[in-house]
Amino acid sequence: SQQGEEDPQALSIQEGENATMNCSYKTSINNLQWYRQNSGRGLVHLILIRSNEREKHSGRLRVTLDTSKKSSSLLITASRAADTASYFCATDASWNNNDMRFGAGTRLTVKP
Amino acid sequence: NAGVTQTPKFQVLKTGQSMTLQCAQDMNHEYMSWYRQDPGMGLRLIHYSVGAGITDQGEVPNGYNVSRSTTEDFPLRLLSAAPSQTSVYFCASGKRDAFFGQGTRLTVV
Numbered sequence A: 001s002q003q004g005e006e007d008p009q010a011l012s013i014q015e016g017e018n019a020t021m022n023c024s025y026k027t028s029i030n031n032l033q034w035y036r037q038n039s040g041r042g043l044v045h046l047i048l049i050r051s052n053e054r055e056k057h058s059g060r061l062r063v064t065l066d067t068s069k070k071s072s073s074l075l076i077t078a079s080r081a082a083d084t085a086s087y088f089c090a091t092d093a094s095w096n097n098n099d100m101r102f103g104a105g106t107r108l109t110v111k112p
Numbered sequence B: 001n002a003g004v005t006q007t008p009k010f011q012v013l014k015t016g017q018s019m020t021l022q023c024a025q026d027m028n029h030e031y032m033s034w035y036r037q038d039p040g041m042g043l044r045l046i047h048y049s050v051g052a053g054i055t056d057q058g059e060v061p062n063g064y065n066v067s068r069s070t071t072e073d074f075p076l077r078l079l080s081a082a083p084s085q086t087s088v089y090f091c092a093s094g095k096r097d098a099f100f101g102q103g104t105r106l107t108v109v
Helices: none
Strands: A004-007 A010-014 A019-025 A029-037 A043-050 A055-058 A061-066 A071-076 A085-093 A100-102 A106-111 B004-007 B010-013 B019-025 B032-038 B042-051 B054-057 B064-066 B076-078 B087-093 B104-108
Touching: A004 A085, A010 A019, A019 A029, A019 A085, A019 A106, A029 A061, A029 A071, A043 A055, A043 A061, A043 A071, A071 A085, A085 B042, A100 B042, B004 B087, B010 B019, B019 B032, B019 B087, B042 B064
Parallel strands: A010 A106, B010 B104
Antiparallel strands: A004 A019, A019 A071, A029 A043, A029 A085, A055 A061, A061 A071, A085 A100, A085 A106, B004 B019, B019 B076, B032 B042, B032 B087, B042 B054, B064 B076, B087 B104
């Protein structure tokens, strides 16, 4: 079974709008990461947030983590057409931090 | 500056054939892993390695073997290909801030 589940499955917005994607997971974690995948390509790491952190920023990305709700959100501000991609969260369980599990992803489309 | 090199990019196999997917990294990472990606399923962990000589099973290991004789290489072997193994396979290097290969699109007929 997958550790992370993203919501929504698909999101379509206009350029300049903000995009918010959510990730829920099932067990206690050490870290949560977000990755981007452009169509037909490998995944690219975006940001990592540790279990003792609540919020983290990187450029136009903002990630929050709520360990009490076992959930995280990824906010992309002022979206661009180039942000069109699938976004995945990945978690490593606290009982085995070598086993990194991914969710099914959110497909983001940014219309110019 | 190659990062993760994964070969081949495309492969068609007949049921029962065997093959090896190659993965090499030049970042001196101890941790490497293999995933398969199926539509609507995200990525599922097949096997991983925390260093040369050490491998372990992930979520979906059946039908696959791995070995790690060097830090750089982490090949994935399909022992007897089945149509259920039709998928896109990704090799990754590193655990925090993992680097992914470009993928192998495998079709088993």
